[in-house]
Amino acid sequence: MEIHQLAFLQSDAVHPLITEAFLGKDMPPSEVTMEAVQHRPGAGATGIYRVTAHEDLYVGVTTEHVHDRAEGILRSDSERGKLVLWQHPMDPMLPGLQLATDPSSVTSTWGEGYELTALQTVSYRPLRRAVIAADFADGRRLYLKVLREGHAGELAARHRMLLGADVPAPAPVRDPIRDVVALEQGRGISLAEHFLADGAAAVRPAEFVELLDALPAAVMGLPTRDAWTDRLSAYASAAVSAVPQCERRVRRLEEEVLAGVPVTDRGPLVPTHGDFYEANLLMDGNKISCLLDVDSLGPGYRVDDLACFLGHLAVLPAVDSRYLHAPAAFDRFARVFAAGVDPESLRIRTAAVALSLVAGARDVRGGEWRAKAEHRLRCAEVLLGLTRSAGDLPHWPAVL
Known part of the structure; x- marks a missing residue:
């Protein structure tokens, strides 16, 4: 049923519902363009649309359940079931998004007397989270993480826990406000830049294992989160919805x-x-300088953190063809990582992470994403030995 809901949200059939809900029946037709789509198997599908009227407005439409006390939402019936609609930034599950995207509110709340010079959305997962970058005239950049109700305090505590154990992480600038955590900018550049330049040739893979060794024991008191393989069936279903022509391969x-x-x-x-992967690691030269995105910090298994790292590294050429050195980097990191865990467990779980990333290639604004999704699928197949490797696909080191 969710596959049909996803297809409906990506079709023109949803457009009249949007324009009627936000512009009224008597308004002239407006252009509606889908900007993004998100599918969470078992929960539903969500689309973000740009509506061109007198001025552009952005609208969210979801088949997910939204609690009745949410403000600013509209409900509608469709041929694919009940829908919830809202106008950005009034996301019904992210009450702090309005605060974090309003320039005057950001200035008065976090500006410390300085003018706001830029405000940019870094990422937005409807109904889940958002990250907004705020630049001020004194040279500061803050990252405003907008979370679901009740989660901001937990995230700020995680950052303070790491900083207290001398693990480099962005520092909260003050207590959360309306489920928004304001974090200082981490020092350094993304590890992805090193992989792009030369496969991070001068970076020690062992340093990433040492960073995980440095996580404080207090982390064991946090809630346990499922790893990639624990949610494999949901990720496989999402992959099928993205590339239905590859269903047999996904299921295998x-x-x-x-x-x-x-x-x-x-x-x-x-x-x-x-x-734990390259986008969440900043480097100062060849040394780790900051660990980002600690929302999932908690008890788990080392092999899953390492598999997450390798799975993302494996698909980098499927993200951007300029990652020419990724296969060689994968070989080097896999050899070091496999020394501390069961190599076969690491290989299987790395393939599972690659499979989990297939649906993430979906981009409603371009047609090339299907080739990228299939490329990620081939990465997983190569890692499991189901197909032969090619030059731009990493393979599991034979000696492990």
């Missing part, structure tokens, strides 16, 4: 992973980051 990968996971060693429960 799913079966291979589910068969292999129980017969490999996951290792002991330890402190984990939960989303």
Whole structure:
């Protein structure tokens, strides 16, 4: 049913519902363009649309359940079931988004007397979270993380926990306000830039293992989060919805992973980051300078953190063809990472992460994303030995 809902949200059939809800029946027809789509198997699908009227407005439409006390929403019936609609930034599950996207409010709340010079949305996952970059005239850049109700305090506490253990992480500038955590800008450049330049040739893979070793014991008191393989069936379903012509291949990968996971060693429960990959690691020269996005910090398994890192590294050429050095970097990092965990467990879980990234290639504004999604699928197949490697696809080191 969700696949049909997703198709409906991506069709023109939803456009009249949007214009009627926000412009009224008597207004002239307006142009509606889908800007993004998000599918969460088991929860529903969400689309973001730009409506061109007298001035552009952005509208969210979701098939997900939204609680009745949410403000600023409209409800509508459609051929694919009930819909919830809202006008950005009045996201019904992110009450702080209005604060974080309003220049005058950002200036008065976090400006410390300085003028706001830029305000930009870095990322937005409807109904889940948003990150807004705010630049001020004194040279500061803050990242405003907008979370669901009740989660901001938990995130700020995670950052303080890491800083207290001398693990480099962005510092909260003050207590959260309306479920918005304001964080200082981390020092350094993304590890992805090193992979792009030369495959991070001068960076020690062991340093990333050492960083995980430095996570404080207090992390074990946080809630446990499912890892990638724990949610594999949902990710496989999302991949099928993105590239339905590849369903047989996706299901074979799913079966291979589910068969292999129980017969490999996951290792002991330890402190984990939960989303450990190049985009969440900043480097100062060849040294790690900051660990980002610690929302999933908690008890878990080292092999899952390392598989997350390798799975994202494996698909980098499927994200951008300029990552020419990614396969060589993958080989070097995989050899080091496999020394501390069960290599077969790491290989299977790395393939599972690559599979989980297939649906993330979906981009409603361009037609090339399907090729990128299939490229990510081939990465997972190569890692599991289901197809032969090519020059731009990493393979598992034979000696492991």
